[in-house]
Amino acid sequence: MRKWRLFLPEPTTLFDKLWNSHTVAALPGGGTLLAIDRVFLHERTGASALNSLAEAGRAVADPARVFAVTDHIVDTRPGRTDKTLMPGGQDFITETRAAAKAAGITLFDVNDPDQGIVHVISPELGIILPGCTLVAPDSHTCTQGAFGALAWGIGSSEAEHAMATGTLRLNKPKSMRVRFSGALAEGVTPKDMIMTLIARHGAAGGKGHAVEFAGQAVQALDMEGRMTLCNMATEFSAMSGFIAPDTKTLAYLEGRRYAPSGEDWDRATQNWRQLVSDTNAAFDTEIEIDASAISPMISWGTSPEHSVGISGAVPDNASERPLKYMALKPRQKLAGTPIDAAFIGSCTNSRLSDLRRASALLKGKTIASHVKAICVPGSSRVKRQAEAEGIDAIFREAGFEWRESGCSMCFYAGGESFDAGSRVISTTNRNFESRQGPGVKTHIASPETVVASALAGVIADPRALQDG
Template identity: 70%
Template structure:
């Protein structure tokens, strides 16, 4: 019987079995951020442990760094500056590559790692962030860990893990016009629950996945953690190699026969299989407080969720479209790449946000994305439409006690989580694609992006 892609990567990194049944796995890359990086490195130093191979460890200032233009080490989060300065000092002492606050390569970890070629097909990569699975888009085994695990990985180059089960999610057929990778992920989670991938490493496959560009694949894999999967990934192909070619940490070419083996064999067996008809997927918007509580933008709010209805302030049976909004946000490790900004700008071009939308903001995923967007004039489109144009970072995707929206605001957001308080106390978040955020900002209420796309074509 053949092997799955997961089995091939796992077995290539298997160091040893342990008496408990867990296995010791070699770790190729570790990526830290300032929220936990200084603590992990500090504890290692206190215990007299050194980083086993500093060349394989990277760090970035992204989680609590200020995204306002002209930023420095100061943040609105109480004590935030200490996280930044202490991480900087700890990285220097350990000899780790750091992408600092205003380094030209600074950005959200899961955005800059692919931009720089840190993630590669077939590698194992870990970071103290649950959305590390984003990088599985490149045929890597990438997953989120805790700070103590980061210490172990840095000190030994290994981690002890229980082997997960395997799952393949196949999106057959083609997506309809106006439907995106974000909609694919939300449709999957809504149909199969936020716990549907628990205990599994999930491979995304099928014609609709193959048709996605690399940034779309990253969005899909990013949401694997919202499916409770250990990791999500896509087999590498010509698009993968073309994207990575010439990146700073990527090899000169991908001609090594090993790269060509990184796919599931035709006769490989998975522990679980899900098949989704891509043609059934519509633009999706979350209506509740879990990513599984998402429906097509044209649908009505489901019955039987009284507690959720109370928090989100929506009545069962009410149409989701037309729900008034206070805030529109485009950013996060899910949807802040250049293709995301291009698609949102195409809808916003020539429009203004509704007067009822008090705050509208774009936070590019990296300073590289920011420069590229500015070179293409996308920033001017956003600003003309009424959006604020920011520096890169994770702020406002999650509330860390610093900057936030007005309490009780209703937000349409390209982020990945809509939990109670995720974007601030009492904030009611509706997650959607960047196109849906842009269309809704113009309408002043949750709106179908296909209506605005048709208008742009007609114009």
């Protein structure tokens, strides 16, 4: 008698589901041709990619799937125009405007009500959706993986290929799951979670991997917190970071400008609910972190891996070069170190929830008189919402400058910088040499830690304010 066996499909990771659903063809040599659903450009490289494509006699295959924004070079000072502090910066803006119009793609221009940092406005508008692939010539595109999507940064020539063909050639990375178990303590944020991961496992810890963030502490985060967590997957050297979509994801996206509606929404959500790693799915690498043991983090060196808890000290074995650049010594406590400036902004921590938490600590207080402090909302929409809630008034009354939206002093390429050699505490994602200006010493931290430090005039623990 013939015996029959029931063959069940192998458990599959979320990454494999995203990858497999976009595979167009397996290529000779082991590469894969992947379908690309969305392409986002910015004014620093957008005109170059679009003009190069046109010069080659190729058109954008589907202009409805390509978007551009002015965010990297545009000034954030009130009353801005096309003029910028960056020499030649105005040309980047005007050329991108002309190239976007010629290609027929959507541009969120300097004074468009939907303008903002690409990784902030894409979710706001529902351009990023669960299960889709999105690429942009910016390494922090992985931010958008928070929505259960596969999003990653590419080069300008790759952007041309994606626009012309709707595909890209990639070698498939390995899979990693980083599970944050337990619950975060009061005053500890998603920024502290990702900085802890990088400090413990190194800036190259995720190299060659696509990273799924999971666990109780991740599920407890709101969508903006999840974006902060995924934002710095690139600082971990991961190809991308992402989180399985859930009811919070759907609630955030429903009704957004580019999200499906009606019956299309119902069909889409049925598919999106399948975007989870199956029970017993195998990952190439797994990391477990107890979220309850995480404390507010602060960087001491010139890489995000050079970070410790706010009550910690520079390690004994710290490398000489970052110590020399940062003017610190082994075993030196970070708390109490004088600062010259404070910055709240960037695609890591410039969303409405970030500004709400920061303003709650600032309300009724004034920053130290010697500290130059700037707050740059992540989008024009965030700015309007914050102003409607009176958040801008709290920042101004406390001594912060309140700006228009954009990348601003996240990096020096925009033309504006902090004073040479100054020490800055910042919500940005990178702290390498001269990132925020010539000789500027950048300590990265959460918005809460930036506020506490701006008030004290020295690096300070935000939990002292919350306890008070």
